[in-house]
Amino acid sequence: MRSTLLFAGVAVWLVGALTGEAMAFIGMGLCALALIPELSVDAVKSHWRGLLAWVAYSALSLASASWALKPWRSGAPWSALHWAFFPLAVLALRRITERQRVRLLDVFCVVAIISAIACVIQHFVPVFDHPWLRDYFTVQRVLEPADNGGFKAGGLHFHRLRYAHTLVPLFFALAPDLWRSRRVLGGITLALSLVGLSFTYTRASWVAVAFGILAFPLSRLRERVWVRAELISFTPLLIPLLSFVGLDKPADRSFAWHNAIELFKTHPIFGVGYGGYPQQALSLNGGVNPTWTLIHLDAHSLLLQFFAEQGVVGLILWLLMAVLFFLWVRPATASTWAVIAVFSMLGVVHNWAFHPVVVAAAAFAIAWRPSPLASRDPLPGGERVTSAGP
Numbered sequence: 001m002r003s004t005l006l007f008a009g010v011a012v013w014l015v016g017a018l019t020g021e022a023m024a025f026i027g028m029g030l031c032a033l034a035l036i037p038e039l040s041v042d043a044v045k046s047h048w049r050g051l052l053a054w055v056a057y058s059a060l061s062l063a064s065a066s067w068a069l070k071p072w073r074s075g076a077p078w079s080a081l082h083w084a085f086f087p088l089a090v091l092a093l094r095r096i097t098e099r100q101r102v103r104l105l106d107v108f109c110v111v112a113i114i115s116a117i118a119c120v121i122q123h124f125v126p127v128f129d130h131p132w133l134r135d136y137f138t139v140q141r142v143l144e145p146a147d148n149g150g151f152k153a154g155g156l157h158f159h160r161l162r163y164a165h166t167l168v169p170l171f172f173a174l175a176p177d178l179w180r181s182r183r184v185l186g187g188i189t190l191a192l193s194l195v196g197l198s199f200t201y202t203r204a205s206w207v208a209v210a211f212g213i214l215a216f217p218l219s220r221l222r223e224r225v226w227v228r229a230e231l232i233s234f235t236p237l238l239i240p241l242l243s244f245v246g247l248d249k250p251a252d253r254s255f256a257w258h259n260a261i262e263l264f265k266t267h268p269i270f271g272v273g274y275g276g277y278p279q280q281a282l283s284l285n286g287g288v289n290p291t292w293t294l295i296h297l298d299a300h301s302l303l304l305q306f307f308a309e310q311g312v313v314g315l316i317l318w319l320l321m322a323v324l325f326f327l328w329v330r331p332a333t334a335s336t337w338a339v340i341a342v343f344s345m346l347g348v349v350h351n352w353a354f355h356p357v358v359v360a361a362a363a364f365a366i367a368w369r370p371s372p373l374a375s376r377d378p379l380p381g382g383e384r385v386t387s388a389g390p
Helices: 002-019 021-038 041-046 048-064 078-093 098-124 131-135 160-181 183-198 203-221 229-245 251-266 277-285 302-329 334-349 356-367
Strands: none
Touching: 002 021, 002 078, 002 098, 002 160, 002 356, 021 078, 021 356, 041 048, 048 078, 048 302, 078 302, 078 356, 098 160, 098 183, 160 183, 160 203, 160 334, 160 356, 203 229, 203 334, 229 251, 229 302, 229 334, 251 277, 251 302, 277 302, 334 356
């Protein structure tokens, strides 16, 4: 019964990562329920450092809500707790069997194909441009006109960034198992998804795709040359930090980066408060920028968001939490480093933690590793597989 509940939770989590945070939260809740019997004093003792780092980071984030200007963004202050999704995903996915992994691949392909078809419809047909639909869907982001005609699509997320930033890393995570056991279905899903992705007009996602592909050969070279996949994967995150010494390209992102730096200089220790960036940025610039009317919503950089909202203390706590997590997980496969490279690249121009559903997808994608049989011949549909996952 508990195994069934856990698989159901993981499956709903995956569907939610491709459709919306409400569904993802339900899946994660089911996973947590299934894992409760495994909680013990020994389990807490073996992971006390990571648990303490997460508690300290979350406590600072929640406390900082008392001095952050309101209204908050990014679901603050509660979205600080979402980083717990990462260890939860690892604990859940490590208990998924090979047979269940293949079923999850089918779930991914079906939902991704439907979402890609939705992108095509959203781009060519203003089917959602009806007042009554606004009572059921948030459709504004799929009614944005594209430069060359049509509309910017967002798939089942109805939001182009959420669609792109969840689809791309999940594809990199599942690619080895898709190649092994669902080659034809995976190929069809990939082809349709690339069409859907093109209709989102998210340039950063294509750069992230290229960087993720680059991580595959680099991960195999890391034992032979001085270049290590770990360093390459995380390098893009540091690019916005060059704003401290005058980086001003691209202009719109640079505008947000410099806002974040100015706010950090004003509040260097604890920041302006979790979720307080938008109101502080508006105050800093005397209102909405006439050229980039939405650029004030976040720092458009993962690291600079921490600098601005949580200061040096918050950034150190987050880095400690991240380091402890990676030491525990020890990602060693090419696909895992490709996923990290993708998120690192997306973190250059977007604060992807701004969307809880992207955090949920990131946790799932990093926790999913190629199965132990990933190097073997493709499995025919229906072949019995019983070995456990990693």
